[in-house]
Amino acid sequence: MKLTNLESYLMRVISKKEKSFFSGLVLALLNILEIIYLVLVNLQRSLIKVKQLPVPVISIGNLVAGGTGKTPTVVWLVALLKEEGLNPAILTRGYRSTSQKKGLIFTSSELAKLTPELTGDEPYLLAGLLPETVVAVGRDRYQAALKALAIYPEIDLFVMDDGFQYLKLKRDLDILLLDATNPFGNGHLIPRGTLREPLAGLKRADLILLTRTARLAPEEIDGIREYLGKYKTLPIGIVKEEHSQLWSLGQWGQNVPPIAASRYLSGKKVAAITGIGNPVQFLVSLESLGAEVGYFKAYPDHYPWKPEEVANLIVTLKEWGFEDLIVTGKDGVKLEVYREQFEQMGLNCLILSLEYQVDDQEVTSEIMDRL
Numbered sequence: 001m002k003l004t005n006l007e008s009y010l011m012r013v014i015s016k017k018e019k020s021f022f023s024g025l026v027l028a029l030l031n032i033l034e035i036i037y038l039v040l041v042n043l044q045r046s047l048i049k050v051k052q053l054p055v056p057v058i059s060i061g062n063l064v065a066g067g068t069g070k071t072p073t074v075v076w077l078v079a080l081l082k083e084e085g086l087n088p089a090i091l092t093r094g095y096r097s098t099s100q101k102k103g104l105i106f107t108s109s110e111l112a113k114l115t116p117e118l119t120g121d122e123p124y125l126l127a128g129l130l131p132e133t134v135v136a137v138g139r140d141r142y143q144a145a146l147k148a149l150a151i152y153p154e155i156d157l158f159v160m161d162d163g164f165q166y167l168k169l170k171r172d173l174d175i176l177l178l179d180a181t182n183p184f185g186n187g188h189l190i191p192r193g194t195l196r197e198p199l200a201g202l203k204r205a206d207l208i209l210l211t212r213t214a215r216l217a218p219e220e221i222d223g224i225r226e227y228l229g230k231y232k233t234l235p236i237g238i239v240k241e242e243h244s245q246l247w248s249l250g251q252w253g254q255n256v257p258p259i260a261a262s263r264y265l266s267g268k269k270v271a272a273i274t275g276i277g278n279p280v281q282f283l284v285s286l287e288s289l290g291a292e293v294g295y296f297k298a299y300p301d302h303y304p305w306k307p308e309e310v311a312n313l314i315v316t317l318k319e320w321g322f323e324d325l326i327v328t329g330k331d332g333v334k335l336e337v338y339r340e341q342f343e344q345m346g347l348n349c350l351i352l353s354l355e356y357q358v359d360d361q362e363v364t365s366e367i368m369d370r371l
Contacts, residue, residue, distance in 0.1 A: 007300055014186060014193055027192075034192035041189075041197060045167060051142045052170040054149070056157040056371055057091070059171040061164025063201060064185040065194045066301070067277030068177040069211040071122055071330065072356040073239065074161050075129050077175075077367075082133075084368060087154050090130070091145055092161040094120030094137035096302045103138035105148050107131075116333045121302060122161065125329045129353075142169050157371065164204070165196055173370040176205035177239075179278065180213045183224055202231040207366055209358060211239045212281060214288065237363035243355040244289060248348065249332060249339040261352060266290030270324040271317050274331050275303030282328055285354065295322065302330075310338045314345045324348045 012018035013026050060077065062068040074090065081088045094100040097120030104119060108131045116124040119137055127135045134152050138144030145158055160166065164176055178184075185194035202208075208228060213221055225236055245258035246265075269292040274282045279298030286293050295317065299305075317325060325347055327335060332351035342349045358364065 010191070014188070014191075030192040034189045037189050037191065038198070048167050050170050051168060053142065053145050053158065055155060056172040057145075057160055057163075057169060058157065058173045058175065058367070058370075059160045059163035059166070060175045060177065061160075061162050061166075062177045062179075063164070063196055063199070064179065064182070065190060065196055065277070067281065068179045069239065069354075069356065070162055070177060071125060072354050073175075073177060073209065073211070074126060074159055076239075076356045076358065078130050078133055078159055080364065080367070081157070081159070086371070087156050088159050089134035089136060089145075089148055089152065089155045089157075090123070090126055090161060091136050091141050091148075091158040091163070092120070092123050092126070093139055093141065093166075094123050095162075096120060096304075097123070097137060099137055100139045103136070103140070103144045103147055105134065105136050105144070105151055107134055117304070121330045121333055124333045126161070128333070129329070141166060145169075164201070173367060174204055174206045175367075176202070176208050178208060178210050178224070179281070180210040180216055180221060180224060181281075183210070199231070202228065205232065205234060206370070207234060207363060208236045209239050209363070210236065211356075212284075213238055214241065215284070235360075235362050235366050237358045237360040240357050240359070241285070241354050242357050244285070245353045245355070246326075246350045247332075247353065248350055249336055249342060258353070259350075262289045264350075265326075268292065268324065269294045269322070270326050271295035271320075271322045272326045273297045273299065273313070274328050275299035275301060275305075276328055276330055277301045282352075285352070286326060291326070295320065305334060305338075307338070310335070311341065314338075314341060314347055318345055318347055322347070324350060326350050326352055329353055 013023050014030060060070055060074055078088050098118050106114060106127060108127045111127055123135050123137050134148055134155060136144040136148040141160060149155055164174060184199060187193060189195045228236060244261035246261050247258050267290055272286055272293050276282060283293060283296055327349065329351055335349060
């Protein structure tokens, strides 16, 4: 069974959509593994030695495995901090990158000689979206931050991407993102569910931001707020998606005006593929912009496409009459190497970029007060 098929099967099992004698055995095994996972998490945390950097650290993370909109939230926060006259840098593991062990420090000016495989797809994307912002990649984020400070001593704080469970580094503000459409997963820990840690972890948060609230009724959001209040009273902000834009491959990160996504996609039949943590949300975003998605395929998060896969995809989509393929920013930075193939076959590969905004004064005041 291929990895993608296995992941899909396990998701059907834990959601109880797969009902058979064998799936019952698999679910029983996952229940045992969930207990083992909890024991290991608690053991690991009991052994952690927390280190502190000489500058403040703001962490952005989540409780549920998969996408909650961390990347656009990091972009929003860094832009906000810069508007306040600060000089933030980004601290990230660089998941599945070849540099996460040794570490790598770079900015957008160096992207031409780097690759998403070297930096990690999300750090590469963040550098492009935040020109001249220092990005520090490394599994050991304390050491990565020290290296960044040695090269760029003007850094006065770090925004740590996906850092809620990275307890080895002291942070001055813990921002927790919750996907409002599924804030607590199925209530079970990995691998029985999608929770990275028990819900008691909510107590560590200093600030909660709810993403993907557009399709929820006000009373549903109020219900989430009420539930969160059982754990801790803290500021809860609403993240809004604004100004969705499209770039062609090759134009991303360049000084080229983007295309307004709603104007271009409204009423248009398109194809879409993605390898992100929450592929369904990508589909929802496209449909909310007016697109008719005639072909959609989701791959595992951080998926590395192979040349033959891309070549077959291009031929298939052209044979089926598609003119546009829409991808996310994280996917687009990896598909950039196939730009000529898309152009030769007359297939537009467009990157959808979502801009997040938080207009809650209580939220922004909490952030600045902590600093």
